Amino acid sequence: MAGPEPTIPEEQANLAALWRMVELCLPAHEECGAVTFLPRGGETLQADWQDWLESVYAPILMPALSSLQHLAAAASFTALLGADAALGADLPGPSSGRSLAAGRRALLDFRPPQGAKLLDHLRETAVSNHAAGHLATVFAVRAHAFHLPAVQSAAALLLAECVLGAAAIGLTLTARRTADLLGAAGNCAAPAPQLVAV
Numbered sequence: 001m002a003g004p005e006p007t008i009p010e011e012q013a014n015l016a017a018l019w020r021m022v023e024l025c026l027p028a029h030e031e032c033g034a035v036t037f038l039p040r041g042g043e044t045l046q047a048d049w050q051d052w053l054e055s056v057y058a059p060i061l062m063p064a065l066s067s068l069q070h071l072a073a074a075a076s077f078t079a080l081l082g083a084d085a086a087l088g089a090d091l092p093g094p095s096s097g098r099s100l101a102a103g104r105r106a107l108l109d110f111r112p113p114q115g116a117k118l119l120d121h122l123r124e125t126a127v128s129n130h131a132a133g134h135l136a137t138v139f140a141v142r143a144h145a146f147h148l149p150a151v152q153s154a155a156a157l158l159l160a161e162c163v164l165g166a167a168a169i170g171l172t173l174t175a176r177r178t179a180d181l182l183g184a185a186g187n188c189a190a191p192a193p194q195l196v197a198v
Contacts, residue, residue, distance in 0.1 A: 012175040019163075021156035025142040026135070027110045029160060032102035035135050036061060036095040037165035045166065049181050052165075057158070057185065060090045061136060065157060068140035069150045075118055081125065084137040096134075103135035106142070116145035158182055 022029055036056050039048035064087040071080040088096050107126050112119035119141050126133040136157065143153035162181050166173050173181070 011179045015159065015175050015178055018152065018156045018159045021143070021148055021153055022160045022163075024146050024148070025139045025153060025156060026102070026106050026160055028102065028105040029164065032105055032135075032164065033098070034165045034168035035098050035102050035161055036091060037161040038094075038098075039165055039169055041169055042171050045169075045171065046181070046184075049162070049165075050184060052161075053185055056091070056095060057161075060087070061157075061161075062154070064090070065136045065140060065154055066150075068137050069143070069153070072118060072141045072144035077118060077121055080118075080122070080137065080141070081132060084132055084134050087134050087136060088131065091134075099134045099136070100131070103133040103138040104130075106135070107133045107138050112142075113145055116142075119145050155182070158185060 026032065037049065037052045039045045064083065067083050068080065068087075071083055088100060091099055104126055107119075107123050112123060122133065122138070122141055139153065139157050139160075143150070143156075148156075159178070159182060162178060163173060
């Protein structure tokens, strides 16, 4: 049974907590622009978001992120690279390119936290393999390095896609609009990450 709807201050606090996770997992968020969600314009934002949820998030991004999180936790580097390559092949062309650019920027432009060996190894591999380092991969490995819960880090990736996609077309979303868009993930085939206080 669902609890009461969160108030606007609660929504803002929950989104702020998730955004702190975005900052940890995607330190290059200010420069990366839209990743896999790129709406056509403000008037089509809701429809474009729903289409993205059904065509990219549910069938491709969410299962890939879940697998990547599991592989990061298991420190299974070879399998992680295979899952990263599979994600790149599954994403539609322009989305795949933006995902790779954003992930590699976060991976190569920022030093990993001390002792994050899997992240160090991924960074070293990305130096020589220009097809390695999609955003969801880097996000999953950084989330693991910072000991972030998988459900909240998945919600943080969804938040990043939403906010960065809207910003790419010049929109700044209110907390209520952002929460409504994120809530729409519950209507697609994959389970939606919960916006919970962290």
